[in-house]
Amino acid sequence: MKLKEYEGKKIFKEYGIKIPKGKVIKVGDVYEKGDFIIKAQELQGERKKRGLIKDVNKDTIDEEISSLFSKCNEILVEEKVKVDKEYYISITIDRLKKRPVLIFSKRGGVDIEDVDSKDITKIVIDNGFFIDKVNDIAQKLYKIFNDYDCELVEINPLGLNKDGFVALDSKIIIDDNALFRHEEFYSKREDLNYVELDGNIGVIGNGAGLVMSTIDIIEYFNGKVANFLDLGGGADKEKMIKALEILLKKKVKGIFINIFGGITRCDEIANGLVEFKNKVPIIVRMIGTNEEEAREILRKNNIEMVDSMEEGCRKIVENVK
Amino acid sequence: MLNKNTKILIQGLGKQGIFHSKLMENIVVGVNPNLKEMGFPVYKTIKEALSKHKVDWSVIFVPAKNVKDAAMEALSNNLNIVIITEGVPVHDTMEILKNKDKNIVIGPNCPGLISVDECKIGIMPEHIFKKGNIGIVSRSGTLTYEIVNELSKNGLGQSTVIGIGGDSVIGFDFIDALKFFEEDKETKKIILIGEIGGNLEEEAAKFIKNNISKKVVAYIAGRSAPEGKKMGHAGAIISKNSGRAEDKIKAFESNGVKVARLPSEIVKLL
Numbered sequence: 001m002k003l004k005e006y007e008g009k010k011i012f013k014e015y016g017i018k019i020p021k022g023k024v025i026k027v028g029d030v031y032e033k034g035d036f037i038i039k040a041q042e043l044q045g046e047r048k049k050r051g052l053i054k055d056v057n058k059d060t061i062d063e064e065i066s067s068l069f070s071k072c073n074e075i076l077v078e079e080k081v082k083v084d085k086e087y088y089i090s091i092t093i094d095r096l097k098k099r100p101v102l103i104f105s106k107r108g109g110v111d112i113e114d115v116d117s118k119d120i121t122k123i124v125i126d127n128g129f130f131i132d133k134v135n136d137i138a139q140k141l142y143k144i145f146n147d148y149d150c151e152l153v154e155i156n157p158l159g160l161n162k163d164g165f166v167a168l169d170s171k172i173i174i175d176d177n178a179l180f181r182h183e184e185f186y187s188k189r190e191d192l193n194y195v196e197l198d199g200n201i202g203v204i205g206n207g208a209g210l211v212m213s214t215i216d217i218i219e220y221f222n223g224k225v226a227n228f229l230d231l232g233g234g235a236d237k238e239k240m241i242k243a244l245e246i247l248l249k250k251k252v253k254g255i256f257i258n259i260f261g262g263i264t265r266c267d268e269i270a271n272g273l274v275e276f277k278n279k280v281p282i283i284v285r286m287i288g289t290n291e292e293e294a295r296e297i298l299r300k301n302n303i304e305m306v307d308s309m310e311e312g313c314r315k316i317v318e319n320v321k
Numbered sequence: 322m323l324n325k326n327t328k329i330l331i332q333g334l335g336k337q338g339i340f341h342s343k344l345m346e347n348i349v350v351g352v353n354p355n356l357k358e359m360g361f362p363v364y365k366t367i368k369e370a371l372s373k374h375k376v377d378w379s380v381i382f383v384p385a386k387n388v389k390d391a392a393m394e395a396l397s398n399n400l401n402i403v404i405i406t407e408g409v410p411v412h413d414t415m416e417i418l419k420n421k422d423k424n425i426v427i428g429p430n431c432p433g434l435i436s437v438d439e440c441k442i443g444i445m446p447e448h449i450f451k452k453g454n455i456g457i458v459s460r461s462g463t464l465t466y467e468i469v470n471e472l473s474k475n476g477l478g479q480s481t482v483i484g485i486g487g488d489s490v491i492g493f494d495f496i497d498a499l500k501f502f503e504e505d506k507e508t509k510k511i512i513l514i515g516e517i518g519g520n521l522e523e524e525a526a527k528f529i530k531n532n533i534s535k536k537v538v539a540y541i542a543g544r545s546a547p548e549g550k551k552m553g554h555a556g557a558i559i560s561k562n563s564g565r566a567e568d569k570i571k572a573f574e575s576n577g578v579k580v581a582r583l584p585s586e587i588v589k590l591l
Contacts (some may be wrong), residue, residue: 093411095519095556098418098490113562149412151489177488177555178410180386195550208487208553209461209516212542217583219545228546230553233444233462260463260470263340263446287470309467310585 001174001185004041006076008170011148012155015140018166022078027069031077033058038065040072046111055080081166083159088112089134090154090171091145094122100145102138108157137165149178193232194246199224201320202252202280204243206231206259214258217310223317226252235264240272254281254320256312259288266294274301281319285312322425322481322501323440328375330367330400332391333382334359337405341382341444350374367398380433380442381406388429389413396424403442404428407487411555414490426492430555432462432484436507443484453478454507455591458498459514460487460521460554464542468514468584475588480507487554489518495525503533510536510591513578517543518557518564526572538590539573540581541566 003011009019024041025031038061040052047053052071056064068075086108094101104121105112112120137158145153154171174182179189193208197215201223205211208230215225227250229243240257247255259269267290273282274297284305286294298305306312331342334353342348342359350370351363364370367379379395381388385408395402396417404417407430414429427434433443437452449466451473459465465484472479483498485491495513502508511533515522522541529537544566546552548559559565570580581587 093415093490095489095521096524098415100415111561146412149410151411175411175555176551177385177408178412181410192551192555193553195547195552197545197547205463207461207463208557209459209464209514209542210467212516212546212552212557213464213467213540213584215546216542216544220583225545228552260467261446308585310583 001176001179001189002043003170003172003174003185004043004074005039005170006041006074008153008172009167011144011172012167012170015144017137017140017155018164019170020078020081020166020168022076024074024076025065026074031061031065033061035080036061037078037080038068039076039078040068041074041076042072081159081161081168083157083161083166083168085160086157086168087160088115088154088156089137089141089158090152090156091138091141091150092152092154100142102142104134108159112156134165144172148172148182149175151175193230195228196250197225197227199226200251200253201316202226202229202247202250202255204229204231204240204247204255204257206233206235206261206264210258210260214256214309214313217313218256218317221314221317223313223320226250231259233261233263235259235261235269237268237272240269241275244273244276248276248279252280254283254316256316257282257284257286258309258312259286261288264288266290267297270294270297273298273303277301277303281316283312283316283319285309323434323436323442325439327377327440327442329442330370330374330376330379330395331382332367332379332395333384333387333406334363335382335384338382341405344444344447345380345441347440347442350376367394367400371398376400378403378442381428385409389417392417392426393420396420396422396426399424401425402427403431403433404486404492405431405433405443409488411488411490414488418490418492421492427483428486428488428492430488431486431491432465434481434483436481437479445482445484449473450482451478453480454509455479455512456498456502456505456508456510457482457512457514458495458502459484460516460556461514461542462487464584465514468512468540468587471584471588477588477591480505487516487556489556489558491556495521496528499525499528499533499537503535508535510538512587512591513537513539515539515541515569516554516557517541517546517552517559517566517569518554520563522569523572526569526576526578529578530576536591537578538581538587539570539578540584540587541569
């Protein structure tokens with residue numbers, strides 16, 4: 001789960017990391033007129049490039065805030081902090097080392113992935129590791145990283161002036177698997193098993209790898225997929241109905257269902273499917289318990305059942321053309 | 322790694338644990354907070370269980386929030402572990418791996434492994450497998466079954482099939498599996514099933530070039546996945562500069578590993 005800049009900065013402040021003075025406003029909220037930076041609070045990156053961060057003064061602030069509210073719901077109005085240098089610092093997870101790593105760069109204010117590796121220091125944290133120059137802030141970041149089950153805690157740019165370090169931005173990503181132990185964020189969690197794409201062929205399967213592969217094959221046959229939807233193990237009639245309802249809201253032109261389950265009750269799934277038989281073309285490929293019963297149910301309802309995943313992908317693309 | 326004499330302990334006798342315990346022949350004992358009536362003795366702690374039974378591996382079905390404790394308990398009793406559970410916080414996984422010492426940790430979020438006709442640990446549907454000499458290592462569950470099914474239908478049997486799991490941080494990974502398959506007399510060819518996210522496939526590709534003499538064929542899922550979205554698996558996410566399917570495919574091809582475009586192509590490439 002990605003936190004918004006102001007949410008992350010609130011946590012920084014609680015942990016003793018300096019942040020610029022600021023206030024988050026919604027449409028209609030009162031704000032001071034002055035020299036500020038106004039920043040749209042949304043989760044996608046490159047806000048500056050997209051015109052979502054603006055320098056304002058008491059003459060331009062009203063117009064700029066109005067204009068910015070046409071692009072977002074929350075704006076952070078912040079004091080301008082003068083800094084002498086900008087750095088980059090973050091703690092993230094190295095999937096190869098299977099450990100947290102501290103990343104520090106002398107080149108702040110730019111995308112870290114564009115920075116030459118010679119300007120980056122990457123240090124594996126084994127038991128709490130100290131770096132002389134950034135000792136204090138690294139310790140605080142690491143504490144946040146652990147307390148909040150983060151996948152990433154990033155400050156870019158990390159400004160430095162005579163008063164010390166100040167976090168000019170904040171990027172925190174909390175592990176979705178850990179949200180159950182972070183009450184304040186738990187209610188806002190997203191469903192990982194449904195991802196909207198921009199095509200018109202619905203895909204339902206059981207197993208993330210299988211669904212990804214199904215999508216790949218449909219696209220290989222020049223179809224355009226509308227979504228990723230993983231039913232997970234033990235799919236039943238209710239789950240299938242819910243899944244189909246989600247897809248039909250999206251106005252798909254056809255649906256391919258690919259289930260490879262040792263224990264999945266195919267006849268259950270078939271019974272869920274028949275309720276949708278006249279809505280859009282549906283092609284089914286199911287392997288599991290009670291396959292033959294399922295085949296009968298589908299045949300009676302004129303829903304096509306195929307034997308192989310690739311055949312199903314090819315056919316749904318044909319049907320939707 | 323496994324054979325007919327491998328003895329398994331199961332941790333976690335909730336709905337899933339109970340169901341799958343009935344499909345694993347090598348289970349000799351169970352551990353659960355509440356004692357349950359099963360076809361094998363059940364204890365409240367591993368220590369108790371081990372005082373009366375000899376065990377090699379533990380398979381973990383406990384809920385995600387309890388996996389760390391269960392895994393630590395198993396590791397401190399010197400067991401190899403297979404963590405089936407999905408949804409384990411990544412910080413917990415890192416803690417578990419920090420403490421694994423010489424023991425093997427497979428998973429989390431994996432279907433387990435099977436040495437065909439010898440021993441199965443996990444939830445893979447046994448009937449699709451056919452004994453042969455192809456070793457398979459995969460990040461996926463049902464996609465693996467799909468590919469195994471294709472192979473079996475074409476008369477190409479499997480030696481050992483290992484599901485390493487879909488999370489971003491996992492224990493036993495591609496390189497561990499490749500090392501095992503290279504040494505394993507039962508395995509003559511290897512299939513590697515990867516997906517978007519991370520760079521384990523890229524590291525495996527380099528490792529194959531320098532260390533593996535047996536033929537390896539790869540398949541990568543997620544060519545069409547958009548950037549920045551987790552595709553079902555916690556570890557299946559493309560970031561700005563890493564995790565793309567095409568980079569993994571390039572890495573394999575440039576290191577002499579053929580990559581199948583469709584699952585059905587795997588048979589041809591073998």
